[in-house]
Amino acid sequence: MKKERRAFLFFLCVFLMSAGEDFFEKGLDFYKQKRFLLAIGAFKNAVEMGNKDPRLFLLLGNSYVGIDDYDKAIETYQKGLQGALPMAYYGVYYFNLAYTYGLKKLYPQAITTFDQALAYDTNLTYAYWYKGMLYYKLRDKTNTIREWETYLTVNPTGPQNENIRRALELLRDPNFTFPDGLVQNPMDRSTNTEPTVTEPLVDITGALGDYKPEDKEKAEDTSLEEIEK
Secondary structure (H helix, E strand, C coil), X not given: CHHHHHHHHHHHHHHHHHHHHHHHHXXXXXXXXXXXXXXXXXXXXXXXXXXXXXXXXXXXXXXXXXXXXXXXXXXXXXXXXXXXXXXXXXXXXXXXXXXXXXXXXXXXXXHHHHHHHHHHCCCCCHHHHHXXXXXXXXXXXXXXXXXXXXXXXXXXXXXXXXHHHHHHHHHHCCCCCXXXXXXXXXXXXXXXXXXXXXXXXXXXXXXCCCCCCCCCCCCCHHHHHHHHC
């Protein structure tokens, strides 16, 4: 009887692991198609099945950002950070968490979290650009200049370098004041239409380009049937 029970538990674990992998792969396909509602449903099923892929909560959080549910995205990234992640993933999680704090206009919290991302991965140089944007929103000229000068140093061929150099010239002017619209904030998804900001979140599956979802309508149970196909 004990042997039979152990065998049953073993096959149950194998079944759940396989199902969790299937849901994760389906979620990944939906994510790449920018069908974020379906991706969320599939990724959540993968979580319930015990899938341990270190990308799971990252992509689930990104999917919530894709439908502008920033609170859920923050909660999801935090859950991922509470797990046993490989060291290489912590910087990415903190970067996307910081970016989402920025979307929520929680600027000091976003700055602190970008610093955590850089502590894990110094290659996340966009954090200096975004921190400059956040300090600009806080009307902190000194730190805005510092962050953007750092960005130019660590990423001398970055796509925003010419814009940043022009902005720095204005900021260094002794008569500078903070008018509205000096520099567009790439975290403002409602106004960001410039092609230079194509992927605000770190996306380890490859650039999504335009982040607009294909299925932003309200989720219904019937629409999630496709997850099972």
